[in-house]
Amino acid sequence: MHYEDIKILIKQRRRILGISQNDLALLSNIGLRTIKALESGKANPRLATLNKVFNVLGLELIIRIKDIDE
Amino acid sequence: MHYEDIKILIKQRRRILGISQNDLALLSNIGLRTIKALESGKANPRLATLNKVFNVLGLELIIRIKDIDE
DNA sequence: ACACAAAGAGCAATATGCTGCATTATTGTA
DNA sequence: TACAATAATGCAGCATATTGCTCTTTGTGT
16 A cells, blocks of 8 residues: 555545545544645554544555465 | 554564564564564554555555445 | 573654644635 | 635644663573
8 A cells, every 4th residue: 555545545535525624634633734744645644543534534444465466 | 453453463474474573673674662562562653664564574554445334 | 490582661862743823825606 | 806615835843653772571492
């Protein structure tokens, strides 16, 4: 998973849900400044931060064994 | 995904590969102290940290839309 | 039991994520 | 165009992850 994925995914998903960055910040209890950092790709977020945002967006992080062929 | 999962997964996976915490630290270019924190569950790691470790362990993080029924 | 390797834990220094505030830019709508 | 809502950016302070150092504890093999 790359930062680009997160950047795009969060923004896409947020728009699907029809909420603003500010809404997402309030709902996830994360600073607006951090949401913006996430969506602009300038972020190396902590796991807890990512989880909070993902919970609101209905996304989840999972770990899996890497496929050989990719 | 919860911290518990990471804690267990990393340790399990590392042992499957037959390497020590120190080996993992060197291979992933992460401080030994951080590896220990990860495996003892006292960690809210940064995404980059998790990625480095997972790369060595042949694991990967992926994002998916949460299932309704779980 | 003994020796050695591996793992766990406390501490302080450093790096950097997270935050709010203020400002500017962009986008959407009437 | 004008206005409002949303988004982007710079900055500084705070919070905390990361790190090496050191010591202790646990595990493994002889």
